[in-house]
Amino acid sequence: MQYAMLSELGGRPINEDYVGNVISGAETGCFVLCDGLGGHGHGEVASKFVTDSILGEYKIKGNSSDFIRDAVTVAQDGLLRLQKEKHTQSEMKTTVVVLKVMNDKVEWSHIGDSRLYYFEKKKVAERTLDHSVPQILVAAGEIKEKDIRHHPDRNRLLKVMGAPWSEKEPFRIEVKERTDKQAFLLCSDGFWELIDEKYMQKYLKKAKTPMEWLNLMTKMVLKNGQDTEMDNYSAIAVWL
Numbered sequence: 745m746q747y748a749m750l751s752e753l754g755g756r757p758i759n760e761d762y763v764g765n766v767i768s769g770a771e772t773g774c775f776v777l778c779d780g781l782g783g784h785g786h787g788e789v790a791s792k793f794v795t796d797s798i799l800g801e802y803k804i805k806g807n808s809s810d811f812i813r814d815a816v817t818v819a820q821d822g823l824l825r826l827q828k829e830k831h832t833q834s835e836m837k838t839t840v841v842v843l844k845v846m847n848d849k850v851e852w853s854h855i856g857d858s859r860l861y862y863f864e865k866k867k868v869a870e871r872t873l874d875h876s877v878p879q880i881l882v883a884a885g886e887i888k889e890k891d892i893r894h895h896p897d898r899n900r901l902l903k904v905m906g907a908p909w910s911e912k913e914p915f916r917i918e919v920k921e922r923t924d925k926q927a928f929l930l931c932s933d934g935f936w937e938l939i940d941e942k943y944m945q946k947y948l949k950k951a952k953t954p955m956e957w958l959n960l961m962t963k964m965v966l967k968n969g970q971d972t973e974m975d976n977y978s979a980i981a982v983w984l
Contacts, residue, residue, distance in 0.1 A: 745771045746954050747980065748953070749958075749978075751763045752976065754934055754975050760779065761780065761976040762792045763777045763930075763978050764796070766802050771847060772847060775845075775982060776795045776841070777840070777978055777980055778791035778838045778858070778905075779839045779856065779857075780792075782832070782837055786836040789836060790838040791838040793826060794819045797819035797823075798816065798840070798842055802844075811844060813853075816840065819840070819905065824906065824908070836906055839855060840854060841872070841930045842854070843980075845922070845982065847922070848922055850920050850921075850922050850928070852872075854875075855914065856874070856875055856904045856905070857879075857899075857901055857933050859871055859874070861941070863928070866948050871941075875914075876892075876902060877895075877897040899933075927984070929979060931978065931980075932975075932978045934974065934977035935977040939961050939964045943961065947964075954981035954982065954983050957981050961979070
């Protein structure tokens, strides 16, 4: 297992994204990426809280078969309590993506529009589906997948951490058998909106390390974000 992480301000004064990991062995670990919502003093608190909560649970219960389900629920409950303490119920929210790497399999889940891309043999095999208005429009056949990136409602999210869940578990957990030709990219919308899957694949084939892959993609993100009010952008690359 090899990995690399980055989280940058973009054109914003505060970084509301947060990334982290816990490596539990030479070939196992947990990776978390969050994109906070709610503005200065709130979004960055939510993203750090959820990341730290999930990684803290991993240190204690990482071997549990229900780890992701339990850890995300614990983080949600904790964030709702923190909102009440600080009287920020309408502001302190975040997206989340979690990846758990085990010796025999890999699991992931997400809430919001931060994404996980799964690559097999250096080609995109799957990605998480955003909990957003444009993703619903794609499912309804009203717009195309590529239109999500520039849709006027792309920031309207249907599910986030820190908002009461209408379902008991508003997230699904994906499980894949582990092989030796897998790669994963966890990224916030400030990253994926400025680079499409074609270039993710192209740079994956070109890169010799996860950090080189992130650096190549970041150049494209910065190029496409030039002369725009860039959002914070964050990514985690994991190679198996």
